[in-house]
Amino acid sequence: MIKLTNKNLIAIRNIAFLSFLSIISCDSIEDKKGRFLLKGNEKMDENDSKSAISFYEEAIKLDSSYFDAYYNKAMAHLKVNQLDEAIHSLDDAIKVKPDDFESYFQRGLAFLDNGEFYKSREDALKLKKLNDQSWKSYFLSGLVEEKLKNYPEALSSFEKAVSLDPKNSDLLVNQATLLYYLKQPETALQILEKAEIVNPTEPNLHNLRSMIYFDAKLYPEALEAVEKAIALDKGQAYFYNNKGLYLMYLGKMEDGLELINQSLKMDSKNPYALRNKGIYYVFKGDKVTALQFLNDLSENYPDMDLVQEYLQKAQAL
Known part of the structure; x- marks a missing residue:
């Protein structure tokens, strides 16, 4: 039988420690970066x-x-x-x-959110070269052209995207949105029906439907639709702003103003909420305050719906 002395034990411990160090030192850069x-x-x-x-x-x-x-x-x-x-x-x-497709797609979306529309358009063109059979190529292109207010081109891109992925509710809602911008509300409603079959819990389809109903002066229907949107997504400022507008048109002025102010707390730069406050003060007969809102909007957003109409009403007070 071999008896281990303290000296032997120390040597064994040292060997074990050195072996451990050897393992660590042999850990490759590939392993280390993979762990990070x-x-x-x-x-x-x-x-x-x-x-x-x-x-x-x-x-x-x-x-x-x-x-x-x-x-x-x-x-x-x-x-x-x-x-x-x-x-x-x-x-x-x-x-x-x-040539990584997803990198160009994500960068194009980031450019879009950053207000760099022409750079985003370049990435959309690159996506089409890399894969002209992906809905994402046309989705990004549609978003860019929408931002640049090239609505027919944007609609064409979304239609192509839908043809490549017809069960994508986001694409259908974007297609319907462009039809709404192009003053084709009946066709937009038909597309929204398709989107609802695909995904009834998509809040934006209900919000867009509410906007179409509002333009048709169907105010109770507009309110019901936007309430569905809010029930599905309570974090969107523009849903509350739309509901506030509809309530004002239904005679519930203070309830409407409360929601418009709530929307502005969520997004203080939303010009549509500022417009709606101007409309509120027109309804209340407060010419000075109404003009404070509507004059600025008329200068900066002259083509915004209802701005010129209510500016004239404010001036006539």
């Missing part, structure tokens, strides 16, 4: 975008050509509305993979 990526993904699942970004940055320090880290970092920035940072990360991702 996974940690970042875990933080994204926990809705901790800030920590996720830090982990992705650590991965990038180890490999400046790590596509997944750049792309996921961009998604983390988007989640917290850091549009410039997201665009920069997607730029880096595209440098690594110049």
